[in-house]
Amino acid sequence: MTESSSKLWGGRFSEKTDLLLEKINSSLQYDKRMCQEDLQGSEAYARALQRANLLTKEEMEAIHKGLAQISKEWEKNTFKVKPMDEDIHTANERRLKELIGLPATKLHTGRSRNDQSNTDLRLWLRSRIGNLDKYLRQLVKEMVRRSTEEKDILMPGYTHLQRAQPVRWSHWLLSYAWSFKIDVDRLAQLYDRINVMTLGSGAIAGNPFPIDRQLLAKDLNFTDLSPNSMYAVGDRDFVAEFLFWASLTAVHLSRLAEDLILFSSQEFGFVKLADSFTTGSSLMPQKRNPDGLEILRGKAGRIFGHCTGFMMVLKGLPSTYNKDLQEDKEATFDTYDTMEDVLQLTEGLLSSLKVDKVRCTSALSPDMLATDIAYYLVRKGIPFREAHHLAGKVVAEAEKKNMSIMDLPLEELKTISATFEDDSKDIWHYENSVEQYQSTGGTSLSSIEQQTIELNKWLLIRTIN
Numbered sequence: 001m002t003e004s005s006s007k008l009w010g011g012r013f014s015e016k017t018d019l020l021l022e023k024i025n026s027s028l029q030y031d032k033r034m035c036q037e038d039l040q041g042s043e044a045y046a047r048a049l050q051r052a053n054l055l056t057k058e059e060m061e062a063i064h065k066g067l068a069q070i071s072k073e074w075e076k077n078t079f080k081v082k083p084m085d086e087d088i089h090t091a092n093e094r095r096l097k098e099l100i101g102l103p104a105t106k107l108h109t110g111r112s113r114n115d116q117s118n119t120d121l122r123l124w125l126r127s128r129i130g131n132l133d134k135y136l137r138q139l140v141k142e143m144v145r146r147s148t149e150e151k152d153i154l155m156p157g158y159t160h161l162q163r164a165q166p167v168r169w170s171h172w173l174l175s176y177a178w179s180f181k182i183d184v185d186r187l188a189q190l191y192d193r194i195n196v197m198t199l200g201s202g203a204i205a206g207n208p209f210p211i212d213r214q215l216l217a218k219d220l221n222f223t224d225l226s227p228n229s230m231y232a233v234g235d236r237d238f239v240a241e242f243l244f245w246a247s248l249t250a251v252h253l254s255r256l257a258e259d260l261i262l263f264s265s266q267e268f269g270f271v272k273l274a275d276s277f278t279t280g281s282s283l284m285p286q287k288r289n290p291d292g293l294e295i296l297r298g299k300a301g302r303i304f305g306h307c308t309g310f311m312m313v314l315k316g317l318p319s320t321y322n323k324d325l326q327e328d329k330e331a332t333f334d335t336y337d338t339m340e341d342v343l344q345l346t347e348g349l350l351s352s353l354k355v356d357k358v359r360c361t362s363a364l365s366p367d368m369l370a371t372d373i374a375y376y377l378v379r380k381g382i383p384f385r386e387a388h389h390l391a392g393k394v395v396a397e398a399e400k401k402n403m404s405i406m407d408l409p410l411e412e413l414k415t416i417s418a419t420f421e422d423d424s425k426d427i428w429h430y431e432n433s434v435e436q437y438q439s440t441g442g443t444s445l446s447s448i449e450q451q452t453i454e455l456n457k458w459l460l461i462r463t464i465n
């Protein structure tokens with residue numbers, strides 16, 4: 001056999017493939033991660049061929065035996081890759097032929113690597129989504145645990161990174177827990193769109209043999225069938241969606257990381273990272289660098305890179321399969337690996353850090369209660385706009401006198417509005433301030449308890465297996 005005729009598609013070629021093209025065209029070094037999924041798809045496809053009388057029972061059994069043997073070889077790392085193995089599909093089929101001879105050459109009947117590779121990647125991703133779901137849930141669980149235990153700690157809430165209003169530390173924690181909960185929900189929706197079988201689409205036009213796609217899908221545990229073969233082989237929406245999902249989740253992780261980097265700085269000092277998640281400086285002995293958090297923040301860039309990079313691959317492609325689509329694998333694998341690591345890292349960082357109640361509380365300042373002056377007046381019947389204006393006057397008066405708003409005597413307040421009474425002194429308690437926010441989603445104790453109850457309830461329901 002000449003070199004080119006030993007290729008699966010080599011029949012019509014007489015010249016050797018350029019070495020560089022051979023190297024860059026080959027995907028085996030990364031798509032071998034789907035070796036078991038490729039075998040799984042072939043095993044089911046052999047059954048479908050047998051049902052369609054395209055294989056005898058004996059041939060199907062021989063194929064199954066061969067596939068099982070190849071599976072073991074991959075498992076034991078004894079599979080010998082040959083230079084002509086262009087991708088995982090060709091490698092497995094080549095090996096099958098070596099093992100069982102003739103029946104192997106019937107396995108690809110009606111199938112193309114176009115529907116095969118799409119199916120393999122769906123199988124691969126489908127079986128990994130559960131891990132991401134698990135790690136995210138562990139993270140949410142840890143956040144709920146901490147926010148239940150540490151609900152008494154108050155700290156400044158920020159908008160524009162300026163002190164805004166006092167909030168509970170737990171409220172801040174739960175704000176991220178909710179983001180991650182919704183990321184999990186989004187992942188479950190995405191799972192349904194991954195879980196669609198594209199096998200049986202052939203190269204482009206469909207499968208010309210009486211393959212029962214419903215049964216084949218059932219065999220492979222897919223819940224749906226792709227409805228159009230051209231859509232199926234050209235589609236990588238499920239990959240793009242996964243990459244976007246990871247990007248958005250990475251946004252949440254990076255923002256959490258950024259908050260914690262700030263909070264762990266000497267200027268804030270709200271939290272102290274565990275030694276095990278901090279590194280030192282080779283030059284400055286006093287340093288405790290939040291490298292783990294910075295890695296977390298930085299990995300978001302890498303993940304967006306995969307997402308935007310792959311969108312650029314898809315943009316303007318002519319319809320159905322083009323080799324450009326082979327880029328789907330590395331983007332998916334690296335995104336998955338990165339997400340798996342960063343989610344576990346986040347949980348480790350978060351569960352081991354210590355929150356400094358004193359530093360959090362002492363960062364609160366009376367100016368953060370300016371809104372509460374307005375709310376006080378509203379409760380006494382003054383329309384909000386006017387109350388806001390009067391509260392502004394209180395702030396200005398305190399500034400003029402170079403004193404804190406809470407130290408302005410009642411007589412002074414009364415000159416601004418006769419509505420101020422003795423009970424206005426209650427405004428100056430941070431605890432009272434946060435306890436006002438009783439309505440759903442607020443920062444009062446009751447609302448936080450409600451949030452943790454809901455999240456705990458949600459944690460019990462598994463949407464992805």
Ligand code: ARG
Binds near residue numbers: 087114321323325326
């Ligand atoms: N390794 C290829 C991929 O993942 C398989 C499909 C090849 N199809 C083809 N017509 N060359 O995209």
